[in-house]
Amino acid sequence: MSRLTHTDEAGAARMVDVSAKDESVREAVARGRVVMRAETLALISQNKAEKGDVLAAARLAGIMAAKRTAELIPLCHPLPLSAVAVELALGDEAVEITATVRTTGRTGVEMEALTAVSIAALTIYDMVKAVDRGMRIEAVRVVRKSGGKSGDFAQD
Amino acid sequence: MSRLTHTDEAGAARMVDVSAKDESVREAVARGRVVMRAETLALISQNKAEKGDVLAAARLAGIMAAKRTAELIPLCHPLPLSAVAVELALGDEAVEITATVRTTGRTGVEMEALTAVSIAALTIYDMVKAVDRGMRIEAVRVVRKSGGKSGDFAQD
């Protein structure tokens, strides 16, 4: 098992020091999906959900949440995001969510991309939960990361 | 497909009016998991993650996020939560997260429980991502709901 060099011996939480890192352009892409019944997907595609336009709301909620990641995740560094996009696609059994986040900063933006996906997913859930109680949020993960010293990364 | 009686004809988003509903005790339980490598789970159980005590941080982040649900999810009603608990269990391939939320209010607290699970999951992710880039957040869903007019509900 990897031994972490910066570990506080007592295991106390702290924000890792990034002041020695260089500022560089960093990007992360995260994905996830909200699995639901076909009828619920139809409701969304026809924009007939009780609370209104589901996809527009999810997109905006995801973007806004990305900007507040450092408030929500205790040890995240605040970062000046230079771009956030949330894309939504209706599949056969799920709404597929992709979030892309970019910054020029001293640490990466995976958490921002994952937070955008998670809050977009919760917003979709909220807007159609009155008609579908069995929804599940699945497969929230980072699919691509670039910039920074730890090297680029990609997975499905 | 169910026709939603309160649908704004144009599909515009709005916060559903709950002023005619009675205040009652309402509870929701949500669950989810962060799937990761066995080595990463071992790191957490030995409290050796670089950023510190993973489970304590995830628990608190989940509780704090539940209180901010109405800020994050655009059409959620602000609710005076009377109790929030986040439980974490280390399984064979995942950290299992359970959040329980209670209120005395005019609408349910599923979204608060789901938000607690999601942010607890993201916090776990953040704290061990330096050693495991393949983690996934899976199966975030409501497992129990009680109180309110729509009746009780339970699923796995």
Added chain:
Amino acid sequence: MSRLTHTDEAGAARMVDVSAKDESVREAVARGRVVMRAETLALISQNKAEKGDVLAAARLAGIMAAKRTAELIPLCHPLPLSAVAVELALGDEAVEITATVRTTGRTGVEMEALTAVSIAALTIYDMVKAVDRGMRIEAVRVVRKSGGKSGDFAQD
């Protein structure tokens, strides 16, 4: 000039005590408009603004801001809003904004309705400012208020 009975002699700011007031259903409606060029209105109605769907974003931003009024306006009381709606209409020279807010609480919701209108207006401004630098937000005011002891109120 009306002498205010509860005035702190020294003029120091404080949140007025509402603990002796009864909880009742209270509603307020506020209005305002963003005056702009006809070409900019056309851009919005065709959903061609650079930043995307202007009306959906303004609606959601207004609703979300209403919920945060007590954070923004120093002496506002936090209130559990039971409904918020933001309606937008394209006129000849302006986007007309109407916000309706309802609560069951100890004080009125004019400030919440006005905040919803103001932030919806700023969101519209933000989304089309790249093509129209001369926009103005005008006539933000309360047009109707009901509930509470001070009596109902209406104006244009």
Added chain:
Amino acid sequence: MSRLTHTDEAGAARMVDVSAKDESVREAVARGRVVMRAETLALISQNKAEKGDVLAAARLAGIMAAKRTAELIPLCHPLPLSAVAVELALGDEAVEITATVRTTGRTGVEMEALTAVSIAALTIYDMVKAVDRGMRIEAVRVVRKSGGKSGDFAQD
């Protein structure tokens, strides 16, 4: 009508990418006014409003709101503001508000200046609404902007 080069074909909202822009000093000045009865203005100038010192509260609320612009306006970029000032002047029929915001960043600060003006105006409204129900917020606009590639700009 100007065709916007970066438009998402489907009109979906997103935060415009500013990562290729240079950091530079940027400034914006916005203005607006709260129109009210002469008696209400006298109350403010004598610091006799029920909720206390109106001008000090409005100034601070405006400054604090400028710092939270990116939380309120969905597609605004978070920016490290280097200066914010809110000036208030009592006219014959209105409190005149001027906000000046400066940053060293990759995008302008009009929205921050407009947000400062709007929240300062709402704070004034809140503090004297008990004696004047007919107030209106008028003429909220950018009067000067400098820095950045789009060139300087000034209007009344």
Added chain:
Amino acid sequence: MSRLTHTDEAGAARMVDVSAKDESVREAVARGRVVMRAETLALISQNKAEKGDVLAAARLAGIMAAKRTAELIPLCHPLPLSAVAVELALGDEAVEITATVRTTGRTGVEMEALTAVSIAALTIYDMVKAVDRGMRIEAVRVVRKSGGKSGDFAQD
């Protein structure tokens, strides 16, 4: 040593369940002081601090912070505050701060009163730190509490 009946055996943090408690009027008064040099106090009393009106800013910052207590203190319950007042007095060697908070709710408001005192103290510190680096915040404590089942309480 008192054994706490509701203790989670494993010591995990959680928000104590208050749903069985009755709503009642509850009040708390907290106090504290910012100890500083006589010259610094003179600067404040003459309103000559570089950043402007120190007492007005501290009062408002304290009131606004009281409303956000549940966001800052992880296990605090969100409460609909019905009144907040922050009083400041210039002593011989310190600014004395008193905060009074009232709610009609299911749990007490000591934390809200203490938060108001602490943030008011920090605001004073911030506004005069350019001329006095030796300031200290001292004696932040609850001096009175009433309402609720645990009985009234008072101390110096």
Added chain:
Amino acid sequence: MSRLTHTDEAGAARMVDVSAKDESVREAVARGRVVMRAETLALISQNKAEKGDVLAAARLAGIMAAKRTAELIPLCHPLPLSAVAVELALGDEAVEITATVRTTGRTGVEMEALTAVSIAALTIYDMVKAVDRGMRIEAVRVVRKSGGKSGDFAQD
């Protein structure tokens, strides 16, 4: 008494302009303590407080609050913090709190360090207040500061 060169003649509050300052690495260390009964300290060291793990919660709450300093303290500049650590030590009559904050920015981070100490102290207070009503937060002060033009500084 020092005459402050940048004073607004009328004493109106404003955020001091730092745009002409250089970005540099800046660090501040603040300290404070929560004085309590020996029995209460024992409760904390044995992790038997009703609300759970006191030290982990205080550490995280302090770190999270440091990131929100500019929201709480009206005239603070928002800063991209590069590191925050909160250390807690159990003394004979108090929990001793030390917060260290680092940034690469245009202004210092004393307020962030002091805010971390204050909110960590309030969190400790909150978690054990059920068994000790006489606690006091004492001696919150800056003990070291480095970086920036005003020179380094240290005190006890």
